[in-house]
Amino acid sequence: MISHIYDQVIFTKGLMKMKVRLCFTIIILGLLLSPQKAFTAQKTDFSNESAFNHIKYLVQKIGPRPAGSKAEQEAAEYIKSNLEEYGWKVKEQPFSKIVIHKNPLKPDEQKLELVNSQNIIADLPGSKPDCILIGAHYDSAGVSVPGAVDNASGTGLLLELARVIAAEPHQETFQLAFFGAEESGLVGSSYYADQADLSAVNWMLNLDMIGLPLEIDVAAKKSAPPELIKKVIDLTRKSEIPFHLSRDFTVMARESSQGGTSDFSSFLDKDLPALGLGIAGRPAGFFHRPEDDIDKVSLEDLQKIGDYVKLLITSVKLEQADQHSWDELYLTFQLGSRIIIIPSYIVGFFILFTLGFTIILLLKSRPQKGVFSWLAYFKAIGVALKAAIIIVSTTETGELLWRSLKNMNIIWYAYPGYFILARIGIACCSLILLGSLLQRLSLPKDPLLYWQIGVIGLLLISSITALIRIDLAFPFVFWLLCYDLLYLFPNIILLVIGPYFIYKFHWELLCSQQWFSFYETIHNYFLLFMFIYALLSIPLILGTIQIALFKAKVWRKHLAKLCTSATVVFIVIVLGLGLVPGYTSNYRQPVTVQEEWHENSKGRLHVFSTDNLPPGFLDNFNVRQQKEIFLQSLNKIPPIDVKATVCEKYSSGRLPDLYLNLNYLHEPYLLRISIQSQEPFQITRMDGFLPLAKLPDSILLKGRRFANDYMLIMESTPPYNKTIELSLAASSQVKCKIEALLVYNSEKLTIKNNNISADYQTMVQTNYDF
Numbered sequence: 001m002i003s004h005i006y007d008q009v010i011f012t013k014g015l016m017k018m019k020v021r022l023c024f025t026i027i028i029l030g031l032l033l034s035p036q037k038a039f040t041a042q043k044t045d046f047s048n049e050s051a052f053n054h055i056k057y058l059v060q061k062i063g064p065r066p067a068g069s070k071a072e073q074e075a076a077e078y079i080k081s082n083l084e085e086y087g088w089k090v091k092e093q094p095f096s097k098i099v100i101h102k103n104p105l106k107p108d109e110q111k112l113e114l115v116n117s118q119n120i121i122a123d124l125p126g127s128k129p130d131c132i133l134i135g136a137h138y139d140s141a142g143v144s145v146p147g148a149v150d151n152a153s154g155t156g157l158l159l160e161l162a163r164v165i166a167a168e169p170h171q172e173t174f175q176l177a178f179f180g181a182e183e184s185g186l187v188g189s190s191y192y193a194d195q196a197d198l199s200a201v202n203w204m205l206n207l208d209m210i211g212l213p214l215e216i217d218v219a220a221k222k223s224a225p226p227e228l229i230k231k232v233i234d235l236t237r238k239s240e241i242p243f244h245l246s247r248d249f250t251v252m253a254r255e256s257s258q259g260g261t262s263d264f265s266s267f268l269d270k271d272l273p274a275l276g277l278g279i280a281g282r283p284a285g286f287f288h289r290p291e292d293d294i295d296k297v298s299l300e301d302l303q304k305i306g307d308y309v310k311l312l313i314t315s316v317k318l319e320q321a322d323q324h325s326w327d328e329l330y331l332t333f334q335l336g337s338r339i340i341i342i343p344s345y346i347v348g349f350f351i352l353f354t355l356g357f358t359i360i361l362l363l364k365s366r367p368q369k370g371v372f373s374w375l376a377y378f379k380a381i382g383v384a385l386k387a388a389i390i391i392v393s394t395t396e397t398g399e400l401l402w403r404s405l406k407n408m409n410i411i412w413y414a415y416p417g418y419f420i421l422a423r424i425g426i427a428c429c430s431l432i433l434l435g436s437l438l439q440r441l442s443l444p445k446d447p448l449l450y451w452q453i454g455v456i457g458l459l460l461i462s463s464i465t466a467l468i469r470i471d472l473a474f475p476f477v478f479w480l481l482c483y484d485l486l487y488l489f490p491n492i493i494l495l496v497i498g499p500y501f502i503y504k505f506h507w508e509l510l511c512s513q514q515w516f517s518f519y520e521t522i523h524n525y526f527l528l529f530m531f532i533y534a535l536l537s538i539p540l541i542l543g544t545i546q547i548a549l550f551k552a553k554v555w556r557k558h559l560a561k562l563c564t565s566a567t568v569v570f571i572v573i574v575l576g577l578g579l580v581p582g583y584t585s586n587y588r589q590p591v592t593v594q595e596e597w598h599e600n601s602k603g604r605l606h607v608f609s610t611d612n613l614p615p616g617f618l619d620n621f622n623v624r625q626q627k628e629i630f631l632q633s634l635n636k637i638p639p640i641d642v643k644a645t646v647c648e649k650y651s652s653g654r655l656p657d658l659y660l661n662l663n664y665l666h667e668p669y670l671l672r673i674s675i676q677s678q679e680p681f682q683i684t685r686m687d688g689f690l691p692l693a694k695l696p697d698s699i700l701l702k703g704r705r706f707a708n709d710y711m712l713i714m715e716s717t718p719p720y721n722k723t724i725e726l727s728l729a730a731s732s733q734v735k736c737k738i739e740a741l742l743v744y745n746s747e748k749l750t751i752k753n754n755n756i757s758a759d760y761q762t763m764v765q766t767n768y769d770f
Helices: 003-040 046-064 072-086 148-167 187-195 225-237 248-252 264-268 301-316 346-364 374-394 395-404 414-440 447-469 470-488 492-497 499-509 515-524 526-550 550-579 615-619
Strands: 089-103 105-126 132-139 174-179 201-206 214-217 243-246 274-279 333-335 338-342 589-598 605-608 629-633 638-648 656-663 670-677 681-689 704-706 711-715 724-732 734-743 756-770
Touching: 046 072, 046 148, 046 214, 046 301, 072 089, 072 105, 072 148, 072 174, 089 187, 089 492, 105 148, 105 187, 132 148, 132 187, 132 301, 148 174, 148 201, 174 187, 187 264, 201 264, 201 301, 214 225, 225 243, 225 301, 225 338, 225 526, 243 333, 264 274, 274 395, 346 447, 346 470, 374 414, 374 447, 374 526, 395 414, 395 550, 414 499, 414 526, 414 550, 447 470, 447 526, 470 492, 470 499, 470 526, 492 526, 499 515, 515 526, 526 550, 526 704, 656 734, 670 681, 681 711
Parallel strands: 105 711, 132 174, 132 201, 201 274, 214 243, 589 756
Antiparallel strands: 089 105, 105 174, 214 274, 333 338, 589 605, 605 629, 638 656, 656 724, 670 711, 670 734, 681 724, 704 711, 734 756
């Protein structure tokens, strides 16, 4: 019995020791693990790896995200779930907006597009009422474009920033906006700016394409406040971030339908201080192309810009943002990392001073007796205009020659800078060669006449542009001032420096996202731009004649040598352009691989490009060099079937009703309906496609004169109704063309060529006449 009790006591003591050891072990493990857990929970440093993982998911798991597509919706859900996990208050803002696309060079062309998408808005309240708004768009440019840099990089950075902000104490109130349909014309951001109450927003920052060197974009139809620019630039310099401040080159986009280059523009239009961050310089060859993949994203750049943006949104605050008014006609000058901002009143004073100084010089200048007459003026103007046209025309010589010999349309795609320098060199050579011809003509010999004509022309241009916007007038006024100084100090340096800001504008345009469309427009409308540049060349030609007459002996002495040198340089430049490749592995030739289905015909693969397909690629198909080839489609059935029914009605005219039924397994990413007739027509009712209630009052769905017919083009992004009904008022036969664009399975035909950038898509087209 005693032995049994003793054993029981020993067992109890052993059990107690085990419990004590177990508790001790748990406490030790807790002490060891809890600091790590605490550290993890409170980690507030920006992580480029976390941001990169978000980018990777958007690019590789979801893929291309065109507006309205299911992929874009999936990306929106991904963004929303992550924000909710980080503790943000999240709401989804779906929208349907009709966008009117107009070509200013073709005013009769008009296209209406219904864009369906959604914005994701997240709020994180703080103790201060003022709000900082940070935005980024999450859609991509097309069905074949993964959109890693543009703009999964901005979206991934903003998602990681959302985690960092929510994990640390803050007094500021933050709002994040992930915009849909940016690539369709800033549709998501403009919709949000129209609908939201922005009265509490201090300023807005937009992230669009993350990389270095940094582009700080501060202008759209309006310009960002100078106070905001100064504070942002100061922090950028302290952070040792290489940057370029972009403002004046966007003059070409100010009056466009979207009014700017990215989503911050929508908020500047609402008088809200805003600016955008992007990548400075000419866009890489993968911009808006299928090569915009995950390998183009730099982890190092993500870390630097992530830390910088965090510092920016927690440090920069505008003192008078509630007034929403500021000087927007200022000028900015960048000298290295220094930014000089000239307020509008100083710009205005400079313009008034220069205009006044010019008028005084014109009044002071006295023509020599018997030299000046109206006939002399008109003769000098006529000669200068003819010379300008000849010079501008010859600048096209090199490109025309090699476009013909190489049978290429876009020979400048990879190296546009070389062709611009070649144009300048050819223009200078042509001017020298024309000089030898001009001296043989019986022209007025007084240099003052040519100076007066040039200065009067610049005075008129400067005055007219100053009445429009004084900041836009500055380049011409600066040129005018240099031309004034030619009266006092005739020399070639002042003549060349005068158009400096015109040169600078073109250079910044070349280094912007608009360079390709601008250069292409110049070629498509060569006569129009030849006339414009000829007018701009006239002051240079007149100034050259003035200097040549002022130093006639020196000019005659060296003219023969100059002409010989100019001829040699001209030939070298023209021949040298032939060595410049049109496409490279960095700037690849765009090629479209399109599966096409027309009416009841069999499907075919249409491979085409603006230039001849590369010989190495064509060798696989045993065809000669050409711009397009047709292959048999590997699919037997079209991916979409369209059936049409027409019901005719007459009531003081022809009133046909058209019923379209769409059957498909995979939803198209774009649906286009084109209506054409020889006589005017108007759509009076439409169900299931463009909601007429969303159209502006000034827009009617009627055909516009195009060539010899009347035409109306309408587009829509997903989702669609499978039944579309529309009623027309028409007096003659109407042609209706329905086009559906879908994703093509590129695994069936993959182009592997380092100099080709291939877009894959399927197009189904059906035509009806009624």
